[in-house]
Every structure is written in C-alpha cells, then in structure tokens.
Amino acid sequence: MIPQPLRIDIAIENVLSRVGITVRGAVEYTGGVMVMFFRSMRASVRRPFEWRSVVEQIEIIGLQSMPIVVLTAAFTGMVMALQYAHGMARFGAQMYTGKLVALTLTRELGPVLTSLMVGGRVGAGIAAEIGSMAVTEQIDAVRALGADPVKKLVVPRVLAAMFIMPFLSVCTDVIGLFGGMAVSFLEYDIPMGFFAKSAIEITKFSDFFSGVSKTLFFGIIIAVVGCYQGFRTRGGTEGVGRATTEAVVIISVGILIADYILTKLFLSF
Amino acid sequence: MADDVIISYRGVKKAFGGNVIYDGLDLDILRGETITVIGGSGTGKSVMLKMLIGLLRPDAGHVWFDGAEVTALHEDGLIPVRRRIAMLFQGAALFDSLTVAENIEYPLREHMKMNHDERAERVREVLDLVGLPGIEAMKPAELSGGMKKRIGLARAIAVRPEVIMYDEPTTGLDPINTSRINELIVRTREALGVTSIVVTHDMASAFKVSDRIAMLFNRRISAVGTVSEISRSDDEMVRSFIEGRPAYSPSFPPQKAP
Ligand SMILES: Nc1ncnc2c1ncn2[C@@H]1O[C@H](COP(=O)(O)OP(=O)(O)O)[C@@H](O)[C@H]1O
C-alpha cells in the first residue's frame, strides 16, 4: 500500500475547527454566565428585597466556610515564612521575611487561595442544590407559582458571596500573617514584634485593597457559575453530579483567569 | 372559536435540538371538562403542559387561554395566567427546604395579597380538601410519594385556579393511592368547578376521571373523543392504545428527526 501523504492543510483545518468549537463553546458559556449576572442585578433592585434569604446564604457561604479559610490562611502564611526565611538567608536578608510574607499574602495568595478553596466548597454546594431543584422540576414550580427563580435563588447567593468574600479575604490576611509570624519566630528566631512591624510598614493600603477587592469579583464568579451550572442541569441525579464537578473546574479556572486580568488592571493604575 | 373552548393549541411545533417532540399539535379543551391526554413516556406530555403556562415556548404555532394568546406573553404577562392555571408536577416538586404549610403558602404570597391569618386559614382548608389535615409543620422529606402528590395538589389549588393540570398524577403509586388520587381529581373538580387536564399513560385512570380522552401519537394529538367514543372505537391505533399492544404501544420510544 502506498502511504498516504500527510495532508498538512487538512490536519491544520481539523485542529482549527476543533479549537473553533471549543472557543465558541467558551464564549457562549461566558455570555450565558454574564446574562445571568446582569439579570440577577436587575432582579435584586426589584421589590421586595429578600433579606431573610440573603442572611441565610451569608451564613451558609460565609460562616460555614470559616474552618477551611482559617486552615488555608494559617498554612499559607506558615509555609511562606519557611520558604522566604530559608531563601532569603542565602542573601543574608532574612529580616525581609515579614515584608515578603505580608506583600505576597495581601496582594495575591490570600485572596486567590481563599477564593479557590471557598469556591470549590460553595460553588459545588450551589450547583448541587440548584441542580437537584432543576431535575425535580422545583425551578419550574417556582415560576408556575408566580415567582422569578433568578430573584429567589440567584440573587441571594450572588449578594451573599459579594459581601462575604472580601470579608473572608481580610480574615485570611490577618490569620496568615499570624501564622507566618509564629513560624518565623519558632523556626528562625525572628522576633515577633519585628516581623509585625515590618509587615505593617511595607503593606500600603493599595496592596491590601487590590487583594481584597479582587475577591468581590471572585465571589461573583463563584455564585453565578454555581447557579448557572445548577439551572442548566438535566438528566437526573447523574446530571447533578456532572454539573457539580464541572462547576468546581469552571470556577477554579475562572478565578485564575480573572485574577490575571484584575492584577493587570490594578497594576496599570 | 366556540364559546366553551377555554384552551386551544394550534399548529404547535417544538423540538429540542434534533429531538422533535411536536410537529403540528392541535387540541381544544372545553371549559369545565376533564380531559386526559394519553401518551407514552418521553413523548412530550410534560412539555405540552409546560407550554400552556409559558414554562416552555413552542418553536411555532399558538397556544390560547380564555381569549388571550399565551405564546405572545412575556414572563411578567404570564404571571396572571399562572395564577389561573395551576400545575401538579409529576414528582410534586415540593420545595425541600420548606415545611408543608410554607409550600402551600408560597403561591399565596406570590400571587395574592393575603395576610397571615387568611393564609393559615387557606392552608387548613386545602389540607382538609386533600385529606391530610394537621400536617402543616412536616417537611417534604417526611412524606410518602402519595402524600407528596396530595400536598402538591393542595399547593396547586390554594390560589383557587380555574384550570388544574395534572402531570402523571398516579405514576409510581400503589393501587390504593392511585384510586385515592383519582377520587381527588373528581372531587376537586366538583368542589372548585375547575377545568382539568390530566396527562398520563395510565388507561384505567383515564377512563375513571375523564369526560374526554386525547391520544398523543406521532408527535401530535392523533385521536380525541369522549370516553364512550374512545372505548367503542375500532380505529387500529386507538385500540392498540387501549389494549396496550406493542405496535402502537404508548411506551413506544419517541421518534427522532431524520
Ligand atoms: N428542557 C428540556 N430540554 C431538553 N430536552 C427536553 C426538555 N424537556 C423535555 N425534553 C425532552 O423532550 C422529550 C419529552 O419530554 P417530556 O415532555 O418530559 O415527556 P413525558 O411525555 O414523559 O412527560 C424527552 O425526550 C425529553 O428528554
């Protein structure tokens, strides 16, 4: 048999069409998520304002996330202290440990790691809950009984996440710094007062603010993608599992991409 | 259109992707009657009901309710329609996080301006009507399948609708609960004077509760008539439905588009 010549043009075309389908899917998905966000913002100003549901969601999203926030924050601060104190010792610059921990934590790792951890937990929870409602026709029932599912289900979750994520990220900053301070003292004899003073000295309000304000956007991603995944769930319990897994992946990737864009944006001011 | 027609489907087409569900659905429903639509699972019975209150929209064709075109209404305009046409969902679709009373109050809060006492009174009244008094504080998870359906019915009739749609009300129930639900359909009609639309694949129920029976076959309503007309029909398709023979069995899988 004569070997087929490699038709490079066909190969390229195949790859391009696959890329095309993926890109179109991603664009459509992002569009759908944005539409849901804007619809929820519009519904949120319609009366009556559902205080009770918002408070309930703050409790579920916020308070119940505290354990993972505390653990994430403490260990991130501690491990950074180890790495920086160890690495900086090579340049005889160990006294910069506090400053480096503070900057990395407040500007980047605190908000992003917290959002990733909380995003996994909360996003999966939202997608599973709303997804189960979708496959058991409860979302249809909300509409049939005269209410708007976006207002009833999406709005409280989005508002709660927008409110609670910055708060959790402040907690992360504080707890992480304490973790770093403790490890620096115990492992490298860096005095705690010195660590704290240098950390506070170096951190400008803009560092702190850029980190915390990012989490407002991450909170939106977590809640809206979780809801969006829930609403599009089809196919019984199996579908709920699929929607939930996808939610975690999409939220994590979404946070990392949004983090790049937001960081670039904040740095240009 | 005759005066006594309250609902009409005209030339309705609906597909999900390549999955064609309806290709020219026509049906008139008369004020005050109980009509049962018989069709196999996956043939689009739920879709038909959902199109009537705008939960799903047809790709083509029109749906009319009491002189107004439902298919031309936006989400806000559909709210009064949903107030007048209640639906009992297949799995009851009770809200898991709410108690029985809160479930029944839900449409009262959304659709009507009732105060706390009026709502409590109405909850008691409809629970009595479905034969489950005093279970206001229970959660849906504590209820059996038959009880869930009855609470679903209580929630549906709480706003005093003019039309009630029953989506497979007896599917998955034991014989005792089945006949209890059949009785409830008849009794609800007598008590409230409603028009009832029942979709099911349960022939026995259809004969018990209905004035007329419509048969869903080949992506449209292919036969409709009074109970006696249907039971005396010698049409091959109708007979096979009634006798459940395989060639035209209602559980025959839905056709895909070519
Ligand atoms: N929202 C939807 N999106 C996609 N497909 C749907 C949707 N609703 C129903 N279908 C499909 O339409 C067909 C008919 O569904 P349905 O009306 O629920 O059947 P049944 O007669 O059992 O009530 C099924 O194949 C179902 O998968």
Ligand SMILES: [Mg+2]
């Ligand atoms: Mg159905």
